[in-house]
Amino acid sequence: MSAIYEEPGDAGVVNEPVKVLIALHEGMDAMDVVGPLEVFSWAMHQPKKPETKAFRVIFAAEGEEVTSAQGATFNAHMSFAEAMKRLAEIDVLVIPGGGTEAILKSKGQPLPLIKQFAETQKKQPHRERTLMSVCTGSMFLAECGVLAGLSATTHPDYVTKLEILCSNVAMRDMADRCDVTEQRYVVNNLRFDLGEDEESNPYIMSRKEYKEHKRRKSSAGGPPSPIEERSNGARPSGGRKGSMSWKASNNRRESVLKRSTLRLGGLRVLTTGGVTAGIDGALYMVGALVSDDAADEVARVMCHKWVKGMVVDGTDV
Missing domain, CATH: 3.40.50.880 (Class I glutamine amidotransferase (GATase) domain)
Incomplete structure (x- = not known):
């Protein structure tokens, strides 16, 4: 959607x-x-x-x-x-x-x-x-x-x-x-605003963090998480133009894992x-x-x- x-x-x-x-x-x-x-x-x-x-x-x-x-x-x-x-x-x-x-x-x-x-x-x-x-x-x-x-x-x-x-x-x-x-x-x-300052925003993953998360998940087995399914770098169909919830960027990913605990x-x-x-x-x-x-x-x-x-x-x- x-x-x-x-x-x-x-x-x-x-x-x-x-x-x-x-x-x-x-x-x-x-x-x-x-x-x-x-x-x-x-x-x-x-x-x-x-x-x-x-x-x-x-x-x-x-x-x-x-x-x-x-x-x-x-x-x-x-x-x-x-x-x-x-x-x-x-x-x-x-x-x-x-x-x-x-x-x-x-x-x-x-x-x-x-x-x-x-x-x-x-x-x-x-x-x-x-x-x-x-x-x-x-x-x-x-x-x-x-x-x-x-x-x-x-x-x-x-x-x-x-x-x-x-x-x-x-x-x-x-x-x-x-x-x-x-x-x-x-x-x-x-x-979450996926702003430029990644260090101060706890709700985003850097590309390095994302790759490490994916590697750990893959080695542990089990189905891919929603965040893994977006590994091609494309904006998901749930993204919104003009919404702060997802900024189109190949360098960052919103952390679904962290958000799910909220x-x-x-x-x-x-x-x-x-x-x-x-x-x-x-x-x-x-x-x-x-x-x-x-x-x-x-x-x-x-x-x-x-x-x-x-x-x-x-x-x-």
């Missing part, structure tokens, strides 16, 4: 858009869905060239239709059951807020979807995945234990409720607390504030997975002033 776009005819380039799955539930806030949908739908690698669209958005729900708190009806592309089977294909999972009380009480969807998405990333830390919540959707992430040890935000009116929920979950799971703050959005990036396998967790803050969070994702220019162009087309948030535990700014 790749958000990379090159001119037609370039060899070895995958022109497939990033797959975004939005989980729909009864009583959700319509803007929590429509805001990110609008952003991802406009995002292109080259302005005014629809063939360079960077994202494909898919809706999942319990049934064929879902009604929002505002009375709007949304049609799902697939059921939650099918989505659970295909989570490995998804790059970005978006969880809208609204109607949270009933779901927290029943422990129903999208809670199992969130848990499995996080587990999928732990099992496949070489992939770049993002879990994004809008408004009170962060309550679902908290209930699933995903926010343990991270920073998060939500609608200003629900900050105290999120703090209490995170505290209760930390006690239940014997896990770290979540740092709840009021921001437009909060990104627990957990991705919280949630390097899953990027992004929570946004109330309602329209989902637009800003989605613009951040366009900037991270495509380019800042692409994000600025989307904001221009939408006549929206992009209000930026806070990034922690990472270098993707």
Whole structure:
């Protein structure tokens, strides 16, 4: 899966858009869905060239239709059951807020979807995945234990409720607390800038280190790791143009081994504030997975002033 776009005819380039799955539930806030949908739908690698669209958005729900708190009806592309089977294909999972009380009480969807998405990333830390919540959707992430040890935000009116929920979950799971703050959005990036200073960056391997790692792995036998499978020096299909998670370089490799030991396998967790803050969070994702220019162009087309948030535990700014 790749958000990379090159001119037609370039060899070895995958022109497939990033797959975004939005989980729909009864009583959700319509803007929590429509805001990110609008952003991802406009995002292109080259302005005014629809063939360079960077994202494909898919809706999942319990049934064929879902009604929002505002009375709007949304049609799902697939059921939650099918989505659970295909989570490995998804790059970005978006969880809208609204109607949270009933779901927290029943422990129903999208809670199992969130848990499995996080587990999928732990099992496949070489992939770049993002879990994004809008408004009170962060309550679902908290209930699933995903926010343990991270920073998060939500609608200003629900900050105290999120703090209490995170505290209760930390006690239940014997896990770290979540740092709840009021921001437009909060990104627990957990991705790594492959900068020029290799000595100060613990998340990259020099060519010498990579060759030594490969030699030890080969002598020990066993299947090649994801990092070994990229020994031809090509950028993997999971790389992103404009993303800090992978810089095209034949001299360095991101250490999947080191990243796999990090919280949630390097899953990027992004929570946004109330309602329209989902637009800003989605613009951040366009900037991270495509380019800042692409994000600025989307904001221009939408006549929206992009209000930026806070990034922690990472270098993707």
